[in-house]
Amino acid sequence: MKLSPWFLIVLTLAVFGLAMAPQLIVAAPREVTMGLVQKIFYYHVPVAWLTFSGAFVCAGGSAAFLFRNSERGDRIALAAAELTVLFGLCVLVTGPLWARKAWGSYWKWEDVRLTTTLILWFIFLAYLFTRKYGGPGARKLAAALALFGAADVPLIYLSVQFWRTIHPKTTVVSTLGPGMRGPFWLALVSFTLLFFVLLELRLRLEAARVARDELVLAVEDWEDAQ
Amino acid sequence: MIRDVLTLLGKDLRVEWRNQELALATLFFAAVVMLIFVFAFLAGDRPSAEVCSGVLWVALALSGTVGIARGFEREREGSSFRALLLSPMAREVIYVSKLTGIALLMALVAVVALVLLVVLFGAMVGEIWPTLLLLLALGIVGFSAVAALFGAALGRAQSRQVLLPLLLYPLTLPVLIAGTRATALLLSGGDAAQISFWLRFLVVFDAVFVSLGVWLFEHVVTAGEA
Amino acid sequence: MKVMMFVLLLLLGGGTALAAADKEGFEPVNGDMMARGESVPAPRLVAGAYGFIFGALLLYVATVVLRTRRLEEEMQELKRRIEKKSV
Numbered sequence: 001m002k003l004s005p006w007f008l009i010v011l012t013l014a015v016f017g018l019a020m021a022p023q024l025i026v027a028a029p030r031e032v033t034m035g036l037v038q039k040i041f042y043y044h045v046p047v048a049w050l051t052f053s054g055a056f057v058c059a060g061g062s063a064a065f066l067f068r069n070s071e072r073g074d075r076i077a078l079a080a081a082e083l084t085v086l087f088g089l090c091v092l093v094t095g096p097l098w099a100r101k102a103w104g105s106y107w108k109w110e111d112v113r114l115t116t117t118l119i120l121w122f123i124f125l126a127y128l129f130t131r132k133y134g135g136p137g138a139r140k141l142a143a144a145l146a147l148f149g150a151a152d153v154p155l156i157y158l159s160v161q162f163w164r165t166i167h168p169k170t171t172v173v174s175t176l177g178p179g180m181r182g183p184f185w186l187a188l189v190s191f192t193l194l195f196f197v198l199l200e201l202r203l204r205l206e207a208a209r210v211a212r213d214e215l216v217l218a219v220e221d222w223e224d225a226q
Numbered sequence: 227m228i229r230d231v232l233t234l235l236g237k238d239l240r241v242e243w244r245n246q247e248l249a250l251a252t253l254f255f256a257a258v259v260m261l262i263f264v265f266a267f268l269a270g271d272r273p274s275a276e277v278c279s280g281v282l283w284v285a286l287a288l289s290g291t292v293g294i295a296r297g298f299e300r301e302r303e304g305s306s307f308r309a310l311l312l313s314p315m316a317r318e319v320i321y322v323s324k325l326t327g328i329a330l331l332m333a334l335v336a337v338v339a340l341v342l343l344v345v346l347f348g349a350m351v352g353e354i355w356p357t358l359l360l361l362l363a364l365g366i367v368g369f370s371a372v373a374a375l376f377g378a379a380l381g382r383a384q385s386r387q388v389l390l391p392l393l394l395y396p397l398t399l400p401v402l403i404a405g406t407r408a409t410a411l412l413l414s415g416g417d418a419a420q421i422s423f424w425l426r427f428l429v430v431f432d433a434v435f436v437s438l439g440v441w442l443f444e445h446v447v448t449a450g451e452a
Numbered sequence: 453m454k455v456m457m458f459v460l461l462l463l464l465g466g467g468t469a470l471a472a473a474d475k476e477g478f479e480p481v482n483g484d485m486m487a488r489g490e491s492v493p494a495p496r497l498v499a500g501a502y503g504f505i506f507g508a509l510l511l512y513v514a515t516v517v518l519r520t521r522r523l524e525e526e527m528q529e530l531k532r533r534i535e536k537k538s539v
Contacts (some may be wrong), residue, residue: 022502036494036498037494037497037498038493039498040497040498040501041501043501043505044501049507056509066445066446067445070337080258080373086508086509086512089508090504090505090508090509093501093504094501094504096507097497097498097500097504098419098501100439100497101497113472118536119396119399121374122396123396123397126389127388127391130383130389130392130393130394132487133384133385133388133389134383134385134386135382135383135384135385135390136382136386137381137382137383138380138383138389139362139380139447140379140445140446141376141380141393142377143382143446144375144376144442144446145376145393145489146373147396147438147442148372148397148435148438148442149396149397151434151435151438152397155400155427155430155431155434156399156400158400158427159399159400159404160422161404161429161506162407162420162423163403163407184480194509198509198512198513198516201516201517201520202516203515204520205519205520205523208520208523208524209523209529211527212523212527212530215527215530215531217532219530219533219534222537223537226334226537
């Protein structure tokens with residue numbers, strides 16, 4: 001596998017950041033009311049941000065595929081959708097682990113962000129399902145699904161928020177204490193770099209698949225000619 | 227354009243009028259679903275407003291999907307949809323006529339389901355029926371906007387019978403949330419401001435998804451795959 | 453034109469959601485809301501969360517590398533076949 005210097009630089013930075021982050025997180029001050037369990041947030045929030053970014057990257061790639069016939073856009077969309085499902089799973093696991101301590105139960109449907117993530121996750125799971133089982137004609141269909149899904153996110157958020165009268169109670173980034181900001185931003189940047197590393201890896205896989213398919217066709221043609 | 231839509235819609239309605247397959251199958255399915263709910267929920271006391279509204283919307287969504295899937299399958303068998311796509315008819319017209327047809331089918335189901343809800347579940351719809359009908363109409367338009375695009379786009383894709391509900395339900399979840407919440411509020415004589423919020427929410431949803439559908443239809447649905 | 457319409461729609465939806473979120477606001481977690489008499493120890497939850505994220509990422513990278521390697525082997529095999537026949 002040939003690797004470009006840019007890829008190596010980003011990879012090094014991401015690995016370095018992810019290796020540094022836990023030490024800073026351990027050293028960061030303890031949140032007074034939530035205690036140790038608050039430390040889940042240093043990874044939970046970046047992973048959640050990448051879940052939603054992945055969804056919009058997928059929608060962008062799908063738009064390029066649908067309107068410009070861009071094969072590369074289609075491959076980016078597929079790679080981003082896989083990452084959305086992967087990071088979404090991380091969000092859906094770590095969120096309840098925090099909630100177990102803070103709210104006393106793994107899942108509260110009142111939490112609009114977690115519920116929205118769940119629905120988004122289902123939409124992109126459906127995307128991957130369509131790509132895998134839909135057959136050759138289903139790529140455009142999947143692209144439409146990604147665009148619909150991205151447009152749906154704000155509406156899902158709004159509807160979940162008003163679904164129950166009790167409203168979500170969560171801390172926001174701006175309330176983080178000064179000692180907590182450093183590790184938080186480091187984790188956020190490292191995870192974002194990691195996202196690009198994974199995207200690039202997945203794109204290579206897809207490029208190899210296309211090359212393989214072309215080669216198979218070429219060999220078949222050649223053997224027919226013999 | 228409206229005349230073209232009416233022409234296509236008239237064609238679909240005439241086809242349906244001659245054998246009534248879709249209407250009868252969908253209505254029968256809705257009735258069976260309601261019957262299952264009767265045995266699941268009606269053990270003793272009168273059911274709550276939440277149960278009634280849930281039964282109504284779930285029956286509508288489930289039987290709607292059955293009808294939509296069968297409708298597109300029938301067109302595929304006769305290759306009539308492909309013929310339509312090969313005709314010079316504007317794509318927007320085809321989309322809007324399909325949307326209207328699905329919405330009419332679901333409206334029929336909604337009326338029957340509502341009657342069954344009153345008879346079987348003893349729901350009180352005495353004074354609220356105009357608002358309830360408006361709510362159902364808005365919800366049905368939103369649901370049909372998504373269903374018309376994906377039902378047509380699934381075309382000859384593999385495992386399309388499984389894919390249709392998998393794509394449809396996560397995307398239309400905001401409609402179901404809005405519909406069930408507002409219906410429950412209506413049945414229990416709830417806050418008028420909240421009901422009007424859900425009605426406005428559905429209007430926004432319908433606007434976003436009908437325009438997205440019109441826009442994407444020509445890119446996603448092609449004669450080669452229909 | 454159509455792209456602009458789409459962006460506009462997205463902004464419209466996002467804007468309404470944000471406006472609503474702003475109006476409702478988020479309350480910071482305070483001591484009263486923390487579950488009392490909680491049985492699961494926090495270290496285990498935190499370790500579980502971090503462990504899961506790292507485990508999932510590693511597993512994903514492993515599957516991508518594995519899938520890529522399998523494809524490359526397949527391609528090598530195909531190329532060998534071509535060379536053998538052309539000799």
